[in-house]
Amino acid sequence: MSMKGVDFMLCQFSFKNFKSYKDETVFDMQAANLPKFAENIIYCKPASNLLPVAAIYGPNGGGKTNMLQALTCLISTVVKPIYDMEKTRTKLIVQQKVSCTPFLFDEKTSNEPTEFLLYFRTNGYEYRYYLSMLHDEIIAEALDRKKIGGKRTAHIFDREGKVIILGSSINKASINRDVNPKMPYLSFLAINYDIPAINDAQKWFESCIIRSYANPEAELQIMLSDNKTIRRQIISALNDMGIDINGYRYDNDSKQLIMQRTLHGKTYELSYKDESDGTKKLIAALPILLIALAEGRLAVIDELDAKLHPKLLRYIIALFKNPKLNTHGAQLIFTSHDIATMKNTVYRRDEIWFAAEGDNHSSELYSLYEIRKENNERINNTAAYDKQYLEGRYGADPYLQNMLKDGEWQ
Template identity: 45%
Template sequence: MLCQFTVKNFKSIRDEITFDMQATAISEHENRLIKDKDGELYLPVSAIYGPNGGGKSNVLESLHILVAKILRPLYATEDSNTYPFQMKKIVIEPFAFEMIKKEKPTEFQLFFRTSQAEYRYILMVKKDIIIYERLDRIKLDTRRRSALFERSDEEIILKGVFTKFKISDELSETLPLLSYLGITYKKNEVIKDVLGWFESGIAFLNYGNPIQELRMAVANSEAVKQLMIEMIQEMDLDIVDFRVEEKENGRIEVFTSHRVNEYEAELNLSEESSGTRKLFGLLPFIAASLLDGTTLIIDELDAKLHPVLLRHIIMLFNDMEINRQGAQLIFTSHDLSTMNSEVFRRDEIWFAAKGNAENSKLYSLVEFKNENGESVRKDAKFDKQYLEGKYGADPYLKKIIDWGKVNV
């Protein structure tokens, strides 16, 4: 699972920001938390709100860029059609509005957990060149901490279980050491554990082609298809089944079966509403995440999705009877119908907004304090106060207009 992610000097993100999936000590929906084997508590969902251009998408994109930076070398010799989004050219852009920041590296720090350990991975990159890299581990059963490697401009130091590894003297300065180890020592248990999370423990939607990827998601698992059908029926749609048909040149077509009373008819997915088409782009990944316990990242989850369906999807992850594997859903949204204390804890609501220097800021509702130093009450009307601009991330305007001061 994703524990915590920090990024600095990336696109609109000038200063260090941290996105945290660790649960804070608040008395809200305590039965909706993921409890790991060592007793640590994590959030199953988090939503980022804010105005267009505030930096919501850049927060998620920075995480996507980091994951792609690691995976791309691993897939470089394989069929690129199988891994389309990972094979796209990676461009790591620093903060654009300060010359000094353009000359500084972009910094990433990632904490994540597998069934065996918690890892901390640090990567600093300047114009595609690796400036610094480090990997550390804490074993969950013994709580033993160990450094695995550290790389700087001057040297590479292998530590712990990596001590016996050999590194080429001609290691490319643009190639992450973690990727190199994945290529060279892919059978090593620790390497498999770390890179297994990058490959299968986290997934991104809206960076590829969801409908095309539906073929792989459904074809690989009958359980995914069955859970999709169950979710569709729970949403009170009249779709009782669907099938995926292979066409020439790798194209697919999806056909949905509808039943109204005793009459059943089949439609091409292209004939369905935009909302239904969006569901078929989403549900394979929702189902796979819940079944496998992965972290699913979605930009603009609410786009073309009815608020009732949006709430239903969120509550699937909140329900620990359904979400038995510890899956996580992280998304950006403009929809305010779900911004309330029934759906979210305060530490699950995040805001992205721009400062005076066009720099994005990120903070959660639980850490927000007003000008009097008061925290937001857990029974507050989150959506209403957000619209009033009380959380510092007005959804529509850079500044609130005080209509009482306007001459009429």
């Protein structure tokens, strides 16, 4: 894939001292040099290639959701003040505010800043954004960028406490450096000025789609479109998944979404609330995912697999991994408990991540590609990932080895 048309892409995200994560944690969407599914990655020459999909597995309480919340916290911290001032430049699909909470099982870290570092690409540039926060106040902040594939980095601004230093590209006397300590300077500049580098960075943050299906209300927020093309895509995707809906309408009198099916030439209607849980989940999630694909957005979804048959989850993954459908470099990051999908026929090793509780109740995050066997070799790409995970070989203990031994309770 050429860089033309590729936008809003995540390269790497790292964070420290956030909720269950005490130490620096790195989540990487840059593709490792692997032959497996090489045709499915997002080619970004001359820069590093990126992954279209990343799935995070692990036990309850291991840190899966907190990892997504760390990313959500950073994104919402930047976007919320812009949204509140009605200065957004991109249509927000779904975002939610997540507060910045440090690691609390340590007296020291509970009073230290939470740090975020983000590398992302948009409009021909790669950006580096750093934010450090304590008690909702900005301790430090910085934004840099360079042309994709280039070597020279331009500093946009640096902030340390109340001191803000502007890079040469935006260093003008007219730009105010006095900002509320609770507001990111990136947000402040986006609200008050028309600066190309800031506008592009702002659009990246606003483009992110964030959804949590751990919240039952998420299925009640449906974004079905009246656009004929999008309507046709939604219905076609539902049909591909075995759901025989051939139309839908919104009934203004009952304030309900009505799904339509045709049987023997006659159209029958059924209220959305009377559909099965799995069908409701798909009807709620599919439009969001199709928007991400059409516009090259990043979709961050907690518990994507909830109420979905494994074959339906595989279908969604396949949408993002198909370069003929994913022509704009859209990316999907999600948490999952669906071990049945953890197959070498579905994922590359660098697309599978594990979150688990380590020492002192602190979470750890690592990819399957990073794991080494006792002989220091990597896990084979032909391995039975699901079987080895359940055997506890990957460290993210999936309950069973602690609960059962030789068929008996311990």
